[in-house]
Amino acid sequence: MNPAGSPDVTPYDALLVLSFGGPEKPDDVVPFLANVTRGRGIPRERLAQVGEHYFLFGGRSPINDQNRALIKALERDFADQGIELPVYFGNRNWEPYLADTLATMTADGVRRALVFTTSAYSSWSSCRQYRENLFDAVAETPGAPRLDRLRQYYNHPGFLEPVVDACLAALAELPENGDTARLVFVTHSIPTEMARTSGAPDEAHAQPRGAYVKQHRSAVDEVARRVKAATGRAHRHDLVYCSRSGAPSTPWLEPDVNDHLADLATDGVGRVVLVPIGFVSDHMEVIYDLDTEAMATAERLGIKATRAATAGVDPRFVAMVRDLVLERAAAERGEEPERPALGSLPAGPDVCGAGCCPNPRGPRPALCGADS
Numbered sequence: 003m004n005p006a007g008s009p010d011v012t013p014y015d016a017l018l019v020l021s022f023g024g025p026e027k028p029d030d031v032v033p034f035l036a037n038v039t040r041g042r043g044i045p046r047e048r049l050a051q052v053g054e055h056y057f058l059f060g061g062r063s064p065i066n067d068q069n070r071a072l073i074k075a076l077e078r079d080f081a082d083q084g085i086e087l088p089v090y091f092g093n094r095n096w097e098p099y100l101a102d103t104l105a106t107m108t109a110d111g112v113r114r115a116l117v118f119t120t121s122a123y124s125s126w127s128s129c130r131q132y133r134e135n136l137f138d139a140v141a142e143t144p145g146a147p148r149l150d151r152l153r154q155y156y157n158h159p160g161f162l163e164p165v166v167d168a169c170l171a172a173l174a175e176l177p178e179n180g181d182t183a184r185l186v187f188v189t190h191s192i193p194t195e196m197a198r199t200s201g202a203p204d205e206a207h208a209q210p211r212g213a214y215v216k217q218h219r220s221a222v223d224e225v226a227r228r229v230k231a232a233t234g235r236a237h238r239h240d241l242v243y244c245s246r247s248g249a250p251s252t253p254w255l256e257p258d259v260n261d262h263l264a265d266l267a268t269d270g271v272g273r274v275v276l277v278p279i280g281f282v283s284d285h286m287e288v289i290y291d292l293d294t295e296a297m298a299t300a301e302r303l304g305i306k307a308t309r310a311a312t313a314g315v316d317p318r319f320v321a322m323v324r325d326l327v328l329e330r331a332a333a334e335r336g337e338e339p340e341r342p343a344l345g346s347l348p349a350g351p352d353v354c355g356a357g358c359c360p361n362p363r364g365p366r367p368a369l370c371g372a373d374s
Contacts, residue, residue, distance in 0.1 A: 008084030009324075011331045016088050016107060016115040017323075018149070019073055020100060020132055023093030024056075024063025024286065030096065031056045034063075037095040041363075052247075055290045066096070068283040068314065069120065075315045079324055087327070090115075094135050101139040104146055112147045116330060117370070118323055120282050122156040124213040124350070125192055125200040129154065130359035133368035140369065150334070151370035152326045154209070154350040156217045157224070157343045160322020161313055165221075165279060166228045168310035172275045173233070175308045183273040184238050184266060185229065186259065187222045188296075189280025190287060191243035194253040196362055202355030208348055209355065215241075215255070217347065221279055224345035241279075244291040259291070260299045267303035274300060277310040282319070284312055 025034040031053040032046060039049065056063060073089050080087055088110075092103030107115060117136065121128040133151065140146040155161050173180030192214065201213030209217075218241055226239045242262045246254045257265070259276070266274065276296060278288045292309055300307035313319040325342075332339040333352060341349035354371035368374060 008086075009328050010335075011085055011087050011327060013334055014087065014114050014116050014150075014327070014331055016090060016110075016112040016147070017076070017327060018090045018092060018103065018107070018115050018117045019069060019076075019120070020117050020136075021069050021091075021093050021120040022065060022285075023096030023099075024065040025096060026062050026066060028057060028061030031061050034096050055286060058294070059286075059289065063286050064289060065120075065283070065285050066093070068285075071315050072120075072283070072320070075317075075320045076323055079317075079320050083324065085324070085327075088112075092139075094132065100135055101142055104139045104143045107147055108143055108145050114148045114150070116327055117149050117151040118326070119151065122154060122161060122282060123189075123217050123280065124154055124209050124359055126196050126359045126361055127192055128190075128214070129200075129354070130361065130368055130371075133354065133370050133374075134361065134366050136369040137367045137374075149369055150330065150352070151354075152323075152330055153341075153352055154217070155322060155326060156221050157345045157347055157349070158322050158326070159342050159344055160318045160320075160325065161282070162221060162225060162228075162344050164313040164316040164318055165225050165277065165310070166232070168312070169225060169229050169275060169277055170232055172277075172308045172310040173229075173237075176273050176275070176306060179233075180237075180273055180275060180308075181233075181235055183275050184240070184271050185226060185275050185277055186262065186266075187218070187225070187239060187241050187277045187279040188244050188259050188292060189218055189241070189278075191246045191255045191258070193248065193362070194255055197255055199362075200359050202358045204355055204357075207355045207358075208351045209358070213359075218279065220345040220347045225277070225279070244296070245287045259296050263296065263299050263303055263305060263307075267305055272305055274305050274307045275310055276307060278312055281312050283314045288312060 025031045035049040092100035119132045197214045201209040201211045230236045242259045243255045329339045343349040356373040
């Protein structure tokens with residue numbers, strides 16, 4: 003039961019923040035990368051080469067600290083709203099590992115929990131893989147709580163409105179308030195086949211096939227539209243990709259942000275705002291791929307570039323998580339809550355469709371879906 007006058011989160015008694023994980027000291031880097039690439043047969047020497055990105059920042063990824071800051075902000079927000087819901091933290095690839103966190107939750111008597119993943123879009127690597135990890139962790143945890151995942155939030159106002167304001171702030175850093183600047187929206191590249199099969203096979207489903215790119219384009223167009231409304235200027239904008247990995251023979255989503263900057267320079271574009279639309283906070287892909295590599299490319303090409311902030315712990319983003327918790331709790335109680343969404347696509351479903359975002363290596367069981 004919820005205290006009188008406080009928001010009702012029944013039937014849930016905990017929230018789990020589930021993320022990718024990252025190394026926290028130099029000795030962690032290669033073991034972390036081994037976890038990420040397990041089963042792909044990548045030599046340890048190659049992992050050490052890849053790890054050079056982390057060593058540039060002292061062998062420490064920013065992601066765990068960012069998630070801890072988000073959890074503290076959520077705890078403050080919940081307390082301010084009179085919500086008594088403990089927040090737990092688990093990772094796929096590094097400490098605190100998901101299975102260990104689930105064991106702690108079980109020991110604490112948690113019976114039913116919501117899961118918030120730090121990935122806003124739909125694909126195997128950004129959605130279903132987390133659901134597979136949840137299945138595995140529950141399978142190895144006797145008495146584990148029932149877990150329900152919060153819906154995808156790429157088009158939630160609490161995610162997109164901070165992006166709009168970040169674009170406006172970045173434009174203001176450029177000469178003449180960036181009146182001629184190009185908005186270059188950047189997200190993580192994935193294999194083109196994974197992008198094609200993202201979403202559900204049922205075309206009538208709220209998230210049909212090709213969801214990864216469709217969701218990004220909807221978010222990008224909505225942010226650009228709102229920037230135009232705020233500035234009175236229409237900025238040309240593009241969707242590009244970063245962090246490609248894997249065999250060169252495997253097609254991945256393009257163009258790469260650095261190649262795109264070169265094309266813009268050829269076309270005479272001299273001012274650019276890099277907008278990390280695919281990331282909720284300043285992950286390694288942001289601080290290395292954009293702040294380090296892409297900024298160096300822009301400088302070499304003579305482009306004046308600045309980078310828009312990520313949502314991070316913006317109060318609107320924190321409140322979004324709370325709103326998603328209350329939305330899902332109300333739905334589980336049989337109510338019909340509002341499901342806010344911006345852009346051309348509707349709010350995503352609470353439960354992923356059957357066959358949604360299939361594993362490219364073959365079928366694996368996953369929680370929180372119609373085929374769980």
